[in-house]
Amino acid sequence: MSAQVKDNNGYVEISDNPLSRVGVFDYHGSEIDAPDKSRMYRVYRPAEELSSDECIQSFRGVPLVNDHLMLGEGQTDPAKKGIEGTIGDKVYFKDGTLYGNLRLYTDKIKKLVANGKKDLSLGYYSRYDFTPGTWQGQTYDAVQRFISGNHIALVDSGRMGDTVSVLDHATPNNLTITFDHKALQMTVDKDTITEIVAAALLPLKATMDAQAATIAKLQATLDAEAEEEKEKEEDKVATEDEEAEEEEKDDKDDKKETMDAAAITALVRKEMVAKDELVKLSAPLVGTFDHSAMSSTEVAVYAAEKLNLSGDPETALRAYAKGLNVKPTATQDAQAEPVGDNQLRAGAYN
Numbered sequence: 001m002s003a004q005v006k007d008n009n010g011y012v013e014i015s016d017n018p019l020s021r022v023g024v025f026d027y028h029g030s031e032i033d034a035p036d037k038s039r040m041y042r043v044y045r046p047a048e049e050l051s052s053d054e055c056i057q058s059f060r061g062v063p064l065v066n067d068h069l070m071l072g073e074g075q076t077d078p079a080k081k082g083i084e085g086t087i088g089d090k091v092y093f094k095d096g097t098l099y100g101n102l103r104l105y106t107d108k109i110k111k112l113v114a115n116g117k118k119d120l121s122l123g124y125y126s127r128y129d130f131t132p133g134t135w136q137g138q139t140y141d142a143v144q145r146f147i148s149g150n151h152i153a154l155v156d157s158g159r160m161g162d163t164v165s166v167l168d169h170a171t172p173n174n175l176t177i178t179f180d181h182k183a184l185q186m187t188v189d190k191d192t193i194t195e196i197v198a199a200a201l202l203p204l205k206a207t208m209d210a211q212a213a214t215i216a217k218l219q220a221t222l223d224a225e226a227e228e229e230k231e232k233e234e235d236k237v238a239t240e241d242e243e244a245e246e247e248e249k250d251d252k253d254d255k256k257e258t259m260d261a262a263a264i265t266a267l268v269r270k271e272m273v274a275k276d277e278l279v280k281l282s283a284p285l286v287g288t289f290d291h292s293a294m295s296s297t298e299v300a301v302y303a304a305e306k307l308n309l310s311g312d313p314e315t316a317l318r319a320y321a322k323g324l325n326v327k328p329t330a331t332q333d334a335q336a337e338p339v340g341d342n343q344l345r346a347g348a349y350n
Helices: 053-059 107-114 190-235 240-286 296-306 313-326
Strands: 004-006 012-021 023-028 040-045 063-066 085-087 092-094 097-104 119-129 133-135 138-140 142-155 176-179
Touching: 012 119, 023 138, 040 138, 053 097, 053 119, 053 142, 063 097, 063 107, 097 107, 107 142, 190 240, 240 296, 240 313, 296 313
Parallel strands: 040 142, 063 142
Antiparallel strands: 004 012, 012 097, 023 040, 063 085, 085 097, 092 097, 119 142, 119 176, 133 138
8 A cells, every 4th residue: 555645736645754763873073063073973863852842843844855955044045946845734753753744746756756766854953962971772972952844855865764765655042954864984094084185185286386386487577577677777878877876776676576576476375365265165055166276256156156146256155154154053864975075065964
């Protein structure tokens, strides 16, 4: 017997579908705004939080989307993301699991489910209490508190695996954004990490070498022009007074050349600093990307396009990031990309 029921509109409803469950799960530190953002954390999701009236109520009616993106005021307009369905109002907690009725609206989401993309991942706000403990023999580093729903996403790999997936057969306040996508596992040794970091720094070194070559070329041009000017002055028949004036002029030219070279170096360094700042600002929002051949302006344009921001790219990007910083940080239940690929996002994934 199928768990999926289609109504007169062609909408598919799935009753009693698992949404989340109690347990201890792996999160990367960068996903949960942990004290050490470079390590993995074991996070306990207790029954008293998942079963609270506030948590259950918060997930009733939230949008169902394909892949994670935080929605609502200060986040992404749901109309731009595209709503594929919803969680209904029959949300309840039983035997360690949060259940709800799913409604699938679009042909797109129904085809994705039919083709095997069935893992579900909640996107929600929560607070993390970094107090260690033990639950059923499993040690943990932190506890999730004050879970408040934002959306539910269909993902390729949920943090809780197929225990929280779309059913296709009948079965019995200062917060952090969390995505319950499967967390990255750190499996490489120290030497491998060193090699990865060195490889990641190669594009930066190439960029700095290119900038140094540009500065050297400009300096050579200035030196050649100064030498040509000096030869012209030496060819002139000048009096002792004229020679004194020429020496004074040469001194001024030397000072100007030094100042010009310093100004060029300062401009290049300023551009490097500006670009580095925008890259650090953009990466948590759009994911790590290859910016080795980009200018600071191109970095801003790339991030603004990814976030669908309008107006001046850098101004819009800074305003968007500032808006995120003053709001509670959020957590979502989707899988982060491997560290080696520099794909970690700003949220946590369940």
